[in-house]
Amino acid sequence: MTNNPTSQQAFDRYEAVRHRFPPLPTLPDADPEKVADLGAITDLYDVFVFDAYGVLNVGNAPIPGACERIETLRAAGKRIFVLTNAASYAFPKVVEKFQRLGFAFRDDELISSRMICDEALKTEDPEIVWGVVGPSWFSPDELPVRCLPLGDDQAAYDRADAILYLSTECWTDHRHMLLARSLSERPRRVIAGNPDLVAPIEAGFSVEPGWRMHDLMDRIAGLDVTFVGKPFGAVYDAVEERLEGAVAPSRIVMMGDSLHTDIYGARTRGWASVLVSDHGFLKGEDPLEAIAKSGLKPDWIVPAI
Structure with missing residues (x-):
């Protein structure tokens, strides 16, 4: 396929291949609540897990306010993780990328699908x-x-x-x-x-x-x-292993721009989820329409974190 798909074509393709995704538990009936930013829900969760593109950055630029939000959450005593499906770069390059963007993440807060692949390969013949x-x-x-x-x-x-x-x-x-x-x-x-x-x-x-x-x-x-990567299990296992069972799934919240990876994957683990609507997959689209078509309901919707 040489042409760049439209958002509708991408959405339709995600729907067509959902049968290959991990099984979902019963989905909540409650509609998501729109809030201004994560400040409105900080007290509800202990662990904040972020997708990268469309949530923390767009291309080589951080989204305005994202660095400050991470530091505000850290000051409030929250655990922070980044969970990214970036597989083109080995882990050291992922670390360098976030440093270049101005984020002060520790290495153990960064989890990429490539990192999980590399670790799994060590057990192969x-x-x-x-x-x-x-x-x-x-x-x-x-x-x-x-x-x-x-x-x-x-x-x-x-x-x-x-x-x-x-x-x-x-x-x-x-x-x-x-x-x-x-x-x-x-x-x-x-x-x-x-x-x-x-x-x-x-x-x-x-x-x-x-x-x-x-x-x-x-x-x-x-x-x-x-x-390997969202919405499949190994990357979520990596987050929960770092928490060592100290946090109930309901106290973990995932922030992402994609219903079919970020929100879907969070639901498979019993985590809460926040759809970030203004900078990534759904930029310029009606998130409520996409939610209604897919049946994938986040707990919250924010324009940016």
Whole structure:
């Protein structure tokens, strides 16, 4: 798919692939309440978990007031985490990014889907050769396994014992078809390090690894895919492990711009959720209309944190 999808196309695609997401508990009937910002609900929760894009930053700029909100919550004694589906960059680059944006997060407050992938790979058979769909700057020494960057050589796809899908930054329709052909002829395990279907950009939305992966799953029946990132469980496990069972799920709240990743994932864990409406996936859209269509109800809606 070479064209950038519209917000409606992205929404419809999320709805079409929801059957592959973790099961949801019974959803609340109460409609979300709109509040001005997180100051209105600070006292209700002990742990605040933030998505990055559309909540803390847009591109290379922090959203006005976001840095100050984090420090206000920290001063109030709240635990802070960032939970991002960013898989293009190894963890040290994630740390650098937030420092560059002006946020004073500790390393143990940052959890990326890429970090969880890298940790999981350490438990894999060291003889396996992983074909890596990575960004243009990817280097094999970033990973703790034998790996082979995938490009335009069909033989490389066929040599790989398993596939690690991290980024669409330099991916093309041609490369997508090379991968589809190889996996059709010899199905293998796939780990998808970013379940997002799209990401907001100036031209609408970019196609992200989740979109490509669901296309492969549509084409290849029974393809063995493990998604790492919101709304799938491993990243939430990482947050709760850091809390060491000291906080009830109902006292944890997730802030995000996407109903199908941030809000959906929070619901699977029994966390509260806040939809941030003005800077990300739903910018310029009616959040209540999207909520009604999807049935995914956050507890709160704020324009910005």
